[in-house]
Amino acid sequence: MTYKRDLEFYDFERIADILYDGIYIADKHGKTVFVNKAYERITGLKREQVVGKYVGDLIETGLFNYGVTPDVIKTKKQINATSTIHNGVTVLITGTPLFNNKGEVELIVVTNRDMSDLLRIENELKKSKEQMKIVEKTEEKNIQEIEHLRKKSVESKIIGESEEIKNIIQMINQVAKLDVNVLITGETGVGKEVVSNEIYMNSTRHNKPFIKVNCAAIPANLLEAELFGYEKGAFTGASTKGKLGLFELANHGTILLDEIADMPLDLQVKLLRVIQQREITRIGGTKPIRLDVRIIAATHGDLKELVSKGKFREDLYYRLYVFPIYIPPLRVRTSDIEKLTDYFLTVYNNKYGKEITFKKDALLVWESYSWPGNIRELQNVLERLVIISNPSEIITSSKVKKLLNIEMDDKESIGSGESYKKIIESFEKKVLQNAIDLYGTTRKVAEHLKIDQSTVVKKAKKLGIKLKKINN
Numbered sequence: 268m269t270y271k272r273d274l275e276f277y278d279f280e281r282i283a284d285i286l287y288d289g290i291y292i293a294d295k296h297g298k299t300v301f302v303n304k305a306y307e308r309i310t311g312l313k314r315e316q317v318v319g320k321y322v323g324d325l326i327e328t329g330l331f332n333y334g335v336t337p338d339v340i341k342t343k344k345q346i347n348a349t350s351t352i353h354n355g356v357t358v359l360i361t362g363t364p365l366f367n368n369k370g371e372v373e374l375i376v377v378t379n380r381d382m383s384d385l386l387r388i389e390n391e392l393k394k395s396k397e398q399m400k401i402v403e404k405t406e407e408k409n410i411q412e413i414e415h416l417r418k419k420s421v422e423s424k425i426i427g428e429s430e431e432i433k434n435i436i437q438m439i440n441q442v443a444k445l446d447v448n449v450l451i452t453g454e455t456g457v458g459k460e461v462v463s464n465e466i467y468m469n470s471t472r473h474n475k476p477f478i479k480v481n482c483a484a485i486p487a488n489l490l491e492a493e494l495f496g497y498e499k500g501a502f503t504g505a506s507t508k509g510k511l512g513l514f515e516l517a518n519h520g521t522i523l524l525d526e527i528a529d530m531p532l533d534l535q536v537k538l539l540r541v542i543q544q545r546e547i548t549r550i551g552g553t554k555p556i557r558l559d560v561r562i563i564a565a566t567h568g569d570l571k572e573l574v575s576k577g578k579f580r581e582d583l584y585y586r587l588y589v590f591p592i593y594i595p596p597l598r599v600r601t602s603d604i605e606k607l608t609d610y611f612l613t614v615y616n617n618k619y620g621k622e623i624t625f626k627k628d629a630l631l632v633w634e635s636y637s638w639p640g641n642i643r644e645l646q647n648v649l650e651r652l653v654i655i656s657n658p659s660e661i662i663t664s665s666k667v668k669k670l671l672n673i674e675m676d677d678k679e680s681i682g683s684g685e686s687y688k689k690i691i692e693s694f695e696k697k698v699l700q701n702a703i704d705l706y707g708t709t710r711k712v713a714e715h716l717k718i719d720q721s722t723v724v725k726k727a728k729k730l731g732i733k734l735k736k737i738n739n
């Protein structure tokens with residue numbers, strides 16, 4: 268046989284030394300006769316420490332916790348096992364007996380495979396599987412959240428038949444299907460969110476996410492992470508998994524940036540980039556992420572004024588001002604009060620199982636109130652009224668006045684025991700407050716009441732009327 272003759276020319280020790288797995292050979296007594304280089308590498312033991320030693324002694328000295336050789340000698344069979352060696356490495360060992368022609372065990376050849384790499388890969392696989400599960404769960408949660416927001420939005424309906432509301436509904440119909448940014452302005456509680464819901468519901472994106480962010484409610488230092496997300500370990504305290512930003516959650520859908528005036532200037536720059544380049548970069552990230560999000564911004568503040576004071580970026584203002592919708596306060600569309608009252612009274616009567624109605628003069632007082640908190644206030648006061656009233660109570664004007672803290676009329680005032688000065692003062696306050704509510708600025712009040720603007724300001728101060736949000 269030629270191959271046998273050829274083999275005689277090869278140096279088996281050299282061959283054994285180039286193998287990746289460790290080789291250990293013991294004689295029939297369990298005395299080590301050979302170890303290759305890979306064995307030295309894996310175990311960290313030198314040839315001299317092992318060769319000539321009995322495997323039992325090696326186990327006793329604590330170099331291995333288990334050796335297969337004694338069992339192979341005993342059983343005369345191949346044995347597979349794992350063993351941890353003194354340096355902490357786990358090895359897969361296979362001991363195979365080599366028999367002489369009498370069928371006796373002559374040598375035991377043991378291969379050692381370092382399991383560290385394998386265990387590391389297995390661990391990584393386990394970790395990635397766990398991470399995948401977390402991502403899947405988060406995605407599922409996000410989808411549920413989006414679905415919840417969508418359902419909530421579907422419920423909203425605009426009540427009101429005033430010219431102002433008709434005009435707003437017309438604007439919603441014009442803009443909803445166009446993919447442009449919308450800026451909704453108006454005092455607190457006028458229905459900016461309700462209008463944004465209607466735009467979303469009537470847009471082509473109505474079956475895609477609708478994410479609402481109140482920029483004033485999230486602390487400025489957290490807003491960036493909330494909006495744009497971050498990569499894992501982006502900053503101290505960041506989650507090790509990283510975080511998906513609200514813009515990414517809103518992808519292909521719509522985002523409502525409520526109270527946009529409260530967005531810090533440095534974030535305004537980032538927002539501008541989202542609008543212009545249609546992409547975001549997570550905090551700590553390097554790769555920009557393409558996005559397709561429609562932006563609806565809302566504010567009760569005067570953005571133009573903030574621009575002139577350097578508190579809002581002019582370029583962003585014009586990017587948002589593509590289609591502005593202004594919602595007037597309830598006091599200038601008093602015809603809506605009755606419809607809204609009817610609507611919410613039915614809602615709360617049903618909710619609390621009551622049949623409360625208004626007396627005609629009570630409704631007049633109700634409608635003449637200035638509703639500084641607008642529809643939100645009307646809704647809240649009405650709910651309170653339903654709660655505190657008897658099941659079939661007919662609400663009187665005095666109950667409404669008490670509830671709304673409205674001062675009494677002239678006849679009621681005269682009989683109240685107050686001094687002449689006090690009665691005149693309260694009458695003056697009522698006139699001035701109504702005029703300010705009606706005309707909005709001290710300049711216009713002065714014009715209509717034919718007095719100096721400085722007198723309006725002085726009297727308002729003296730009578731304790733707040734002019735904070737009124738521009739001269």
Ligand SMILES: Nc1ncnc2c1ncn2[C@@H]1O[C@H](COP(=O)(O)OP(=O)(O)OP(=O)(O)O)[C@@H](O)[C@H]1O
Nearest residue numbers: 424425426454455456457458459460461567642643
């Ligand atoms: N036209 C409307 N028809 C029915 N409900 C309305 C209408 N406008 C507002 N509401 C109700 O009034 C409340 C306040 O409305 P909304 O939150 O939209 O006001 P907002 O202008 O966004 O307030 P804020 O500036 O404080 O965020 C909500 O409960 C909303 O459902």
